[in-house]
Amino acid sequence: MTKLKNNSFFSSLIKNYFFFTMAMSVALVVIISLSYMIIVAMLEHYLEMNTQLEITETIVREAYFTVTPVWFKIVSIGIIILFILVYIGILIGFSKVLTSRVKKPLNKLNEGLQSIATKTNVEPISFKGDKEFVQICDSFNTMVNRLNKYEVENKKLQEEKQKIIADISHDLKTPITSIQGYSKALCDNLIPEDKKQSYLQLIYRKSEELNELINFFHEYSVVEREDYKMKTEKININEFLRKFFAYKYEQIEEEQFILDVDIPESKLFVNIDTLQFKRVLNNLINNSIKYNPINTTISIGVYEENNNCIIEIRDDGVGIQKNLQRNIFDPLVTGDDSRGSKHGTGLGLAITRCIVEKHKGNICLVSDEKENWSTIFKITLPKT
Numbered sequence: 001m002t003k004l005k006n007n008s009f010f011s012s013l014i015k016n017y018f019f020f021t022m023a024m025s026v027a028l029v030v031i032i033s034l035s036y037m038i039i040v041a042m043l044e045h046y047l048e049m050n051t052q053l054e055i056t057e058t059i060v061r062e063a064y065f066t067v068t069p070v071w072f073k074i075v076s077i078g079i080i081i082l083f084i085l086v087y088i089g090i091l092i093g094f095s096k097v098l099t100s101r102v103k104k105p106l107n108k109l110n111e112g113l114q115s116i117a118t119k120t121n122v123e124p125i126s127f128k129g130d131k132e133f134v135q136i137c138d139s140f141n142t143m144v145n146r147l148n149k150y151e152v153e154n155k156k157l158q159e160e161k162q163k164i165i166a167d168i169s170h171d172l173k174t175p176i177t178s179i180q181g182y183s184k185a186l187c188d189n190l191i192p193e194d195k196k197q198s199y200l201q202l203i204y205r206k207s208e209e210l211n212e213l214i215n216f217f218h219e220y221s222v223v224e225r226e227d228y229k230m231k232t233e234k235i236n237i238n239e240f241l242r243k244f245f246a247y248k249y250e251q252i253e254e255e256q257f258i259l260d261v262d263i264p265e266s267k268l269f270v271n272i273d274t275l276q277f278k279r280v281l282n283n284l285i286n287n288s289i290k291y292n293p294i295n296t297t298i299s300i301g302v303y304e305e306n307n308n309c310i311i312e313i314r315d316d317g318v319g320i321q322k323n324l325q326r327n328i329f330d331p332l333v334t335g336d337d338s339r340g341s342k343h344g345t346g347l348g349l350a351i352t353r354c355i356v357e358k359h360k361g362n363i364c365l366v367s368d369e370k371e372n373w374s375t376i377f378k379i380t381l382p383k384t
Helices: 009-050 057-066 070-118 131-187 193-224 237-254 274-291 348-358
Strands: 233-236 258-262 269-272 297-305 308-315 362-366 375-382
Touching: 070 131, 131 193, 193 348, 233 237, 237 258, 237 269, 237 274, 237 297, 237 308, 269 274, 269 375, 274 297, 274 308, 274 348, 274 375, 348 362
Parallel strands: 258 297
Antiparallel strands: 233 269, 297 308, 308 375, 362 375
């Protein structure tokens, strides 16, 4: 975690540069003055020792160029050079201090970037210093945390992908193996004449299962795509649901299930793709019929909540086991253990969730029992 100082690097740099410039200017004046004073003092002492002249400024100036020996001139030049070297040394020292303040955070960032290129899990960097560099390091740490998060999510997605591929292979293999076995037996004349028709019916049913499974896979791959767009329109959801369940009533009655409808007469408008939303309702109703015993009541309720439209599909059947409720909308998760022995594709609810979310809504399984309903699917859609 980086620690932020109150001072800004650039304001500090300007301030330091100003003081450095002033100091160097003063130092230069002092160096020149000291050099001059030392040389003049040395020259006056030399003249006093070697001449009888009255020492004046004019005589000192002329004597430097006429009567002073070479060694005196060399010493005086050496003094000037010494002070100039001191001045240059101070300048280099300031430059090094400034360079170290810049290089330290840059080196840390460079190490961090190199670790990104060589490692899968990168640790955030820690830096205490000027505000601008701390902000850069914080931005780098934010990027690192996001990369680590994406790495974890990508790993999870890859594992889920492998699992889905394995499950798809298994689900496709089962009916194909049955079809191949029955067909081979028929081709080899191993089936008596009186049983051939039943074997052909079995082959047909298995091919229907296979076709259904492939259709579900196709639908799921289509609706799951990010670029898939719904053809939405503004409709009165209450009127739409009344018409839908009036159409479904005969099928539900033939399956010996009971339909309970609680749809208000008021108008409630939402934006939906009517074709896709019918698929949502069909998936939920068909699931309830597939996994529950006859005489189960299927209920539909509609109400408003927090400026949203709430649609609930309920039944009083056998319910869904708690260990499946959390992942019931994941691909290839089936409720066979809790809702009967009939086998499903495990994609119906995954498709349902994708479609609802494409409508900017959400769907959840209400786990708490409400009015003796064992299963409640709650769909939330924004009102228009």
